[in-house]
């Protein structure tokens with residue numbers, strides 16, 4: 022009965038779209054380009070891709086195996102597999118991380134809404150210099166009333182969908198809109214690559230300069246791989262728990278990872294050529310995408326149409342990601358605390374808004390959150406992005422691999438993945454990755470970062 026109440030995806034394609042919807046979001050289009058730009062380009066991209074395949078895909082499958090077996094939220098899942106142990110606290114860390122990421126992610130998603138509005142009223146259809154675009158951006162993100170209101174609007178949209186449950190709201194939003202986003206991205210990439218000076222951007226993105234690599238770059242690449250795939254906090258445990266029993270979950274997991282990575286690279290193909298073409302510095306930080314994009318729209322025929330379509334789809338991509346963040350927290354309160362879905366969605370959404378306010382004030386809205394928060398040299402928002410988006414996910418992924426590899430056991434995980442009757446291809450390799458390669462690689466990165474204190 023529990024299953025019937027919790028809901029289920031209508032099939033494999035629906036799951037792929039929903040999980041891809043979770044994975045594809047601002048992480049690909051906002052976070053990937055600016056992080057690659059701050060960390061020197063090609064070498065970062067190469068390390069990021071390495072982590073996607075060596076750590077990301079194994080962790081996707083590890084999370085899905087737990088979700089499918091237990092049909093539970095992250096805390097309940099560990100309670101079911103290893104009751105009376107400390108493991109459920111790992112699930113708890115995941116739920117807390119989801120909440121924390123949502124609190125700043127919703128702020129950025131709010132910026133997207135504002136750009137959508139700007140596009141609709143025709144601000145981004147004509148030519149715009151880098152400096153003009155920068156001005157607009159700084160003005161927008163520094164306006165406290167606007168950023169706080171847009172954060173609220175975005176969380177409200179998220180709550181309205183999550184309260185309806187998995188198949189009602191989430192599936193519908195992704196089925197048509199994700200493919201549309203892809204088409205628009207391809208068009209923008211073609212435009213950007215053919216801009217004067219665009220090839221320089223491609224070189225920056227793909228030609229590794231290994232002298233740029235240090236601990237911080239490696240940590241950022243690992244954090245980005247996990248963040249982009251929605252890993253390390255139980256989102257895929259939760260989504261896997263709704264997976265129909267008779268479908269091939271392995272194929273679905275791989276498809277999601279490949280889609281997500283493809284979209285990130287596509288975003289890179291849009292941003293980097295354009296950035297060199299208009300003369301914006303690659304390491305301009307979190308505002309990069311917002312500042313660079315208007316210049317591409319200005320150079321396109323029917324620029325306003327593309328601007329509207331792009332910001333609308335980006336808002337929706339962000340929405341399918343905030344849905345997954347809130348869904349993890351909601352499923353915990355529904356399964357473990359007996360709340361109704363409706364109550365959990367509203368209360369948690371409202372609480373998250375409250376915690377998001379300092380992030381909304383982090384770019385000029387309030388001085389204390391904007392510069393050098395707690396002496397870290399970062400704003401409140403950027404600091405949260407590093408703590409939860411890099412460190413917490415990395416620690417979560419490390420412990421998850423240790424759990425699946427050494428506590429629960431690879432055979433049990435594989436039995437769960439194969440329970441539909443589809444055999445796992447390359448299962449030996451996958452076992453080695455989960456048991457040895459992932460924990461060792463992730464462990465080394467963490468120890469190195471702490472030892473050298475290159476946290477950011």
Ligand code: TRP
Nearest residue numbers: 044046047048049248249251342
């Ligand atoms: N992966 C999403 C993005 O790239 C963000 C996201 C959604 C996420 N759910 C998550 C990140 C869970 C980490 C964990 O935009």
